[in-house]
Amino acid sequence: MDTKAIFPKGDKLSNDWFTGNAFLTAFIANDKNNEFSAGNVTFEPGARTNWHTHPKGQVLIVLEGEGFYQEEGKPAQSIKRGDVVNIPENVKHWHGATAKSKMAHIAITNFKEDVQVTWLKPVSDQDYKAVNSK
DSSP: OOSSSOOOOOOOOOTTTEOOOOOEEEOOOOOOSSSSSEEEEETTTEEEEOEETTTTOOEEEEEEEEEEEETTTOOOOEOOOEEEEEETTTEEEEEEOOOOSSSEEEEEEBTTTTTTOOEEOOHHHHHHHHHHHH
16 A cells, blocks of 8 residues: 655644644635635644634545544544545534544635634643543
């Protein structure tokens, strides 16, 4: 099996919205033809998003590695290569790599007017460790 990354690692994402090291290779921007953006996000082991919402939803397509996706009030679910996560609009959630594996996914994020994401508080280290211990 080919284990080489499909896309380059990309540009480092801000630790204002991510814990650890996450990187973005942008593919498509919101413009007159597309009411969404799309790109590859690579999470190093232990990296994850803050809690956040999307006013018109998001789709994640996992390309490599292992990670987690969790909606508020629900148990975290393991995600791995080949998994597709359809995130409904305005659902508070986070996603990222496991503590021991990197994870890369394509994120397709819809816009509502000029907004595609509302960033919230970080996932606590305690909550993240609990998810990784299961």
